Structures are given as structure tokens and as C-alpha cells.
Amino acid sequence: MEKVMSNKLVIALYVLPSLLLIMGIIYMPIVLTGYYGLNEWNGIGEMTFIGLENYKHLIQDSTFWSSAFHSFELALFSGISLIGYLLIALVLSGKIKGANLLRKIYLVPMLLSSVAIAQLWMKIYHPTNGVLNSLLMSLGVDNPPAWLAEPSIVLLALFVPIIWQYAGFYILIYYAALKNIPESLMEAARIDGANPWQIATRIKLPLMSEVIKVTIVLSVVGSLKYFDLIYVMTDGGPNGASEVMASYMYHKAFRSFDFGYGSAIGFFLLLVCLVATYLIRKATASKETIQYS
Amino acid sequence: MKVATAPGYNSGRVNERKILQGTGYTLMYLGLILVALVQIFPLVWLLIFSLKNNQEIFNMAPFSIPAHPHWENYVNVWTNGNIAQYFVNSVLITAIALALTVLLASFVTYAVTRMRWKGRSFVLGLFMVGLMIPVHSTLIPLFSLFLKLHLTDSPISIILSYVAFNLPTTIMILLGFYYALPKEVEEAAIIDGCSVNTMFFRIILPMTSSVLATTAIINMIYNWNEFIFVNTFISSDKYKTLTVGVQNFIGQYTTDWGAIGATLMISILPILIVFLLLSDRIVEGIAAGSVKG
Structure with a gap:
């Protein structure tokens, strides 16, 4: 048994291809992004080592800071919207008929490609023929906004389809966690006279704390690196009003062919994501972990 | 009283x-x-x-159903342009990447959970940390790597990227299942003189078929919807997948709403059909693979 199960050749055959793949396609590029960020480079020609010049430039680049600010706004919105998803999941996990069907319906947008969602919502937001403004006009609103062309509202307008896309996913996770809580605990609390609010806040939420932490990390980090819908729907516009870190990186590298500077942004994005993960984990760390009995 | x-x-x-x-x-x-x-x-x-012409879209109420549905919108977009080609590319790339990912992930999970060797928890850690790396931070080095290897504008670059970035999630879903497999089966197989390979392919893989199906569906959804790699690496129409193809196609037909609607429907229908057939498994898989946001 021992001998067969520690056969070095078999282990190498089973593990090495995958290991080489993630080394070559995930880890090596991360290191290279860090290195390219120290160079001036147009992606094809010679690289010139310039030390921290790109990062000095980054600190003074107001477009970068406004795109970083937009990313943080998205992260904040996403974090707050988790409360709504949690409430929906709490209601859904009560004795609701058709809860299973409802959570499946909620999940449908999550299965669609970002491109399809983006194109669909561009049509929904269309200033004259979109379904949103058609409805608003039939309700008597004379000049409904051109949602994606107004710098002051474009970020919020983009956030709606992002919520639409991910709501079902978070509701599903919360719902699964709530269904995992043993019914006997709630029953005991009810016999002791606890009302539904007390049961939710004193029993259900503490038992879900691990799941809630994971979703905070997911939604915040996911928002910080968000790209797809924004790239298709506004491409960072109008006038940079919806530019985020990932789209700014993409524009610098693949439109302006400033691969060195783009890499510096990409490396910064990686650091922001890792630091955010660490900080959220630390801020939400509890001294004791609660176990399901 | x-x-x-x-x-x-x-x-x-x-x-x-x-x-x-x-x-x-x-x-x-x-x-x-x-x-x-x-x-x-x-x-x-x-x-x-998607079943209306422009006149009906712009003049009728948004949710009114046309008296004569324009099914020819679907026929037109399928026959004019490259949608059929994109569709085939999406099916092939999705299927190949999916099969490779599920097989390689099974190899790794098997070696890490069932076999004995030094460094297995470190190797597992490498795969799990891969979950935290933002795709965008690897994009510039990957692009220049594939450029050097003459793999840009080749489906190989896309498939390799999909496999690498989906391995961590897939392994994570498989892990719990592999840890729970009974040891006795392997012991009996070894006493009967089975080699590790025979055991893996004849006994372990069939035993894990239900969780394999779950991971396959999750992989299918990710691969079918992926946008940024194809958009960055692939330039010629003959290799583009549906998400990117749809994006380009719609860019050319900005005014024909019916054609755009039909194109979007074609791109989301396969996923919707799979969801209708296998919704329970998808729900379970998304909950299990929830670390990927």
C-alpha cells in the first residue's frame, strides 16, 4: 500500500503538468508584471529599465486616481448591497413555498456572459428606445436621462446590471448557509420565546459569520478588479467618468501600447486586491470560531 | 364566565x-x-x-408581442456573418478546455489527497492561492509570452489560459469529495494487484462521476462566457468565440435591434437550456465553487 501510493513517477505524472501550467500562466506572469512595471516598453521593441519611474508617474496621474476611486466606489456599493442579499436570503429560507424555484430564477443572470449582459443593458438604457426610458416616458417623465452618457450617474447606472448579474449568486450562497443551520437550534430558541428578529440576529447571523466574511472578500475584491461590463458598455467613458483600475490598465497597455506603465497599474491592482483580502480578513477575524453543532 | x-x-x-x-x-x-x-x-x-423589426421595437409598447414574430432575425444572423463559426469555436474551445481541466484537476486532487509525498500541502497551497490572483494582472505578460511563442491568434493560448485559471476552482470543488472517499476501496484494489493508474481510471474516476459532472458544468459556464482572453489574444474571425464575436458583430449592426436581439439570444440559449435541464446541479456547483467571483 505505502509503496504503491508513494510511487514518485506516478505522482510526478499526475501533478507536474498542472503545476507547470499554473506556474507558467498564473505565477510567472505575476512576477513579470512586477518586472515590466519597472521598464519602459511598447510591448514589442526593446525594454528600457527605468526603476520606479512608472510608479512615480502613477502617483501623480490624476486619471489613475480617479479610476482607482471609481473602483473603490464600486467595492463600497457591492459591500453594502450584501445586506440586501442577506435579507432576501433570510426571507427565502423561512418556510416559503417555491423558494427553490425563486433562487434559481435569481441565479439566471449570473449564468450569462458579461458581453450579453452588457449589450442587453445598453439597449435597456438606450436614451430614446430603451425599455427603461420608454417606461419612464409613459409614466410622464419628460426628459429621462441618457444613463450611460451622463458623467454624474454613469457609475450608478453601471452598478445596476452588476447587481443584477451577481445578486442571485450571493443569495444562493447565503441561502445554502442558512439551510445548513440545524432546525433544532431555531426550535429551541422559539420555545424559549425568541422572536424571528432575535433568531435571525442572535442565532443565524453568528452561525453564518464565516460565509459572510467570504462574501465580503469576494464582492470587495471582485469589484476592485471589475472590468467586463464597464469595458463593453462605456469603455471608461464618458470622459473617464466610469474608468476603473482594470480598464485603465487595459487602455494603457493595449490602446496606448505603454506596456510598462500598464504593467505598473496591473501590479498595483494585484497588491490592492491582496491587501484588501488581508485587511478584510483581519477586520472580521473573530477570536473564537463558532461550530455548527 | x-x-x-x-x-x-x-x-x-x-x-x-x-x-x-x-x-x-x-x-x-x-x-x-x-x-x-x-x-x-x-x-x-x-x-x-429579438422577434421584432425596428419599426415595431420603436413604436410598439416594450412588452407587446408582435403579431408576426420575425423568426427570420435568427436565420439572418446565423447565415450572414460569422455567428455560426463563432458558435462552433465556442463549443470546441469550451469542450476541450473543460475536459482537460476536469482530468488534470482530478489527477492533482487524487495525488494530493490519496497519495503520500512530501510537499503535497505546499503544492495544494499553490493551487489555492491561484484563486486570489486577478486575471488582469497576468494579461500583459501572458500576451507577450504568447506573442513570443507564436501562439497569439491561436486557440491553444485560449485553452491553456482557461485550463490554468479554472484548475484552482475545480480542484477546490473536488477536494471535499476526494477526502471523503473510503480508503478500503484502494486497499482492496492494491491487494488485487492494481496499479495506481488502473485504480485511478477504473475505480476513482467512476466513483467521482457526480462531482465531475458538477465541475464540468461550472467549467462550461466559465469558458462559454469568458471574454477578456479571447478579446486580447485572438484577432482573426476564424478563432473567435461567441462572446467576442457577438461583441464585434453588434458593433457593426448598431441600428438593427432585431438582429442584435437574435444574436444575443443565440449566445445565451445554450447556457439557458443547460440550466433548465440541470439547474439543481448548477446551483450546487456554483455554491461549491463560490470562491471564484
């Missing part, structure tokens, strides 16, 4: 509470249904406008 009023008083309170609970229940139920409608209505609208 006392005995007679007490039950009456009590039942009155009970009734009142029941009515209150009933109203609360109805309100919550309506809330849940409202969320479901919000999730589903954009898609209903998409289906409806």
Missing part, C-alpha cells in the same frame, strides 16, 4: 397575530416575487425584441 372569556380573548389575539403574520408573509412573498421579476424581465424583453 372566566373560563368562557379566556379562550375567546386568547383566540382573538391569536387571530390578530395570525393576520399580522399573514400580512407580513404576503408582503415578504411579494418582495421575493418582485426580485424574481426584476431578474427575469430584461431577458423577456430581449426575447420579445
Whole structure:
């Protein structure tokens, strides 16, 4: 048994291809992004080592800071919207008929490609023929906004389809966690006279704390690196009003062919994501972990 | 008297509470249904406008169903342009990447959970940390790597990237299942003289078929919807997948809403059909693979 199960050749055959793949396609590029960020480079020609010049430039680049600010706004919105998803999941996990069907319906947008969602919502937001403004006009609103062309509202307008896309996913996770809580605990609390609010806040939420932490990390980090819908729907516009870190990186590298500077942004994005993960984990760390009995 | 009023008083309170609970229940139920409608209505609208011509879209009420549905919108986009080619590319790339990912992930998970060797927890850690790396931070080095290897504008670069970035999630879903496999099966197989390979392919893989199906579906959804790699690496139409193809196609036909609607429907229908058939497994898989956001 021992001998067969520690056969070095078999282990190498089973593990090495995958290991080489993630080394070559995930880890090596991360290191290279860090290195390219120290160079001036147009992606094809010679690289010139310039030390921290790109990062000095980054600190003074107001477009970068406004795109970083937009990313943080998205992260904040996403974090707050988790409360709504949690409430929906709490209601859904009560004795609701058709809860299973409802959570499946909620999940449908999550299965669609970002491109399809983006194109669909561009049509929904269309200033004259979109379904949103058609409805608003039939309700008597004379000049409904051109949602994606107004710098002051474009970020919020983009956030709606992002919520639409991910709501079902978070509701599903919360719902699964709530269904995992043993019914006997709630029953005991009810016999002791606890009302539904007390049961939710004193029993259900503490038992879900691990799941809630994971979703905070997911939604915040996911928002910080968000790209797809924004790239298709506004491409960072109008006038940079919806530019985020990932789209700014993409524009610098693949439109302006400033691969060195783009890499510096990409490396910064990686650091922001890792630091955010660490900080959220630390801020939400509890001294004791609660176990399901 | 006392005995007679007490039950009456009590039942009155009970009734009142029941009515209150009933109203609360109805309100919550309506809330849940409202969320479901919000999730589903954009898609209903998409289906409806994919069957209209521009005149009907711009002049009729948004949710009115046309008297004569324009099914030819679908025929037109399928036959003119490259949608059929993109569709085939998406199917092939999705299927190949999926098969490779599930097989390689099974190898790794098997070696890490069932075999004995030094460094297995470190190797597993490498795969798990891969979950935290933002795709965008690897994009520039990957692009220049594939450029050097003459793999840009080749499906190989896409498949390798999909496999690498989906391995961590897939391994994570498989892990719990592999840890739970009974040791006795392997012991019996080894006593019977099985090699590790025979055991893996003849015994372990069939035993894990249900979780393999789950990971396959999750991989299918990710691969089918992926945008950024194809958009960055692939330039010629013959290798583009549906997400990127749809994006380019719609860019050319910005004014023909019916054609755009039909294109979007074609791109999301395969996923919707799979969801209708296998929704329970998808729900379970998304909950299990939830670390990927």
C-alpha cells in the first residue's frame, strides 16, 4: 500500500503538468508584471529599465486616481448591497413555498456572459428606445436621462446590471448557509420565546459569520478588479467618468501600447486586491470560531 | 364566565397575530416575487425584441408581442456573418478546455489527497492561492509570452489560459469529495494487484462521476462566457468565440435591434437550456465553487 501510493513517477505524472501550467500562466506572469512595471516598453521593441519611474508617474496621474476611486466606489456599493442579499436570503429560507424555484430564477443572470449582459443593458438604457426610458416616458417623465452618457450617474447606472448579474449568486450562497443551520437550534430558541428578529440576529447571523466574511472578500475584491461590463458598455467613458483600475490598465497597455506603465497599474491592482483580502480578513477575524453543532 | 372569556380573548389575539403574520408573509412573498421579476424581465424583453423589426421595437409598447414574430432575425444572423463559426469555436474551445481541466484537476486532487509525498500541502497551497490572483494582472505578460511563442491568434493560448485559471476552482470543488472517499476501496484494489493508474481510471474516476459532472458544468459556464482572453489574444474571425464575436458583430449592426436581439439570444440559449435541464446541479456547483467571483 505505502509503496504503491508513494510511487514518485506516478505522482510526478499526475501533478507536474498542472503545476507547470499554473506556474507558467498564473505565477510567472505575476512576477513579470512586477518586472515590466519597472521598464519602459511598447510591448514589442526593446525594454528600457527605468526603476520606479512608472510608479512615480502613477502617483501623480490624476486619471489613475480617479479610476482607482471609481473602483473603490464600486467595492463600497457591492459591500453594502450584501445586506440586501442577506435579507432576501433570510426571507427565502423561512418556510416559503417555491423558494427553490425563486433562487434559481435569481441565479439566471449570473449564468450569462458579461458581453450579453452588457449589450442587453445598453439597449435597456438606450436614451430614446430603451425599455427603461420608454417606461419612464409613459409614466410622464419628460426628459429621462441618457444613463450611460451622463458623467454624474454613469457609475450608478453601471452598478445596476452588476447587481443584477451577481445578486442571485450571493443569495444562493447565503441561502445554502442558512439551510445548513440545524432546525433544532431555531426550535429551541422559539420555545424559549425568541422572536424571528432575535433568531435571525442572535442565532443565524453568528452561525453564518464565516460565509459572510467570504462574501465580503469576494464582492470587495471582485469589484476592485471589475472590468467586463464597464469595458463593453462605456469603455471608461464618458470622459473617464466610469474608468476603473482594470480598464485603465487595459487602455494603457493595449490602446496606448505603454506596456510598462500598464504593467505598473496591473501590479498595483494585484497588491490592492491582496491587501484588501488581508485587511478584510483581519477586520472580521473573530477570536473564537463558532461550530455548527 | 372566566373560563368562557379566556379562550375567546386568547383566540382573538391569536387571530390578530395570525393576520399580522399573514400580512407580513404576503408582503415578504411579494418582495421575493418582485426580485424574481426584476431578474427575469430584461431577458423577456430581449426575447420579445429579438422577434421584432425596428419599426415595431420603436413604436410598439416594450412588452407587446408582435403579431408576426420575425423568426427570420435568427436565420439572418446565423447565415450572414460569422455567428455560426463563432458558435462552433465556442463549443470546441469550451469542450476541450473543460475536459482537460476536469482530468488534470482530478489527477492533482487524487495525488494530493490519496497519495503520500512530501510537499503535497505546499503544492495544494499553490493551487489555492491561484484563486486570489486577478486575471488582469497576468494579461500583459501572458500576451507577450504568447506573442513570443507564436501562439497569439491561436486557440491553444485560449485553452491553456482557461485550463490554468479554472484548475484552482475545480480542484477546490473536488477536494471535499476526494477526502471523503473510503480508503478500503484502494486497499482492496492494491491487494488485487492494481496499479495506481488502473485504480485511478477504473475505480476513482467512476466513483467521482457526480462531482465531475458538477465541475464540468461550472467549467462550461466559465469558458462559454469568458471574454477578456479571447478579446486580447485572438484577432482573426476564424478563432473567435461567441462572446467576442457577438461583441464585434453588434458593433457593426448598431441600428438593427432585431438582429442584435437574435444574436444575443443565440449566445445565451445554450447556457439557458443547460440550466433548465440541470439547474439543481448548477446551483450546487456554483455554491461549491463560490470562491471564484
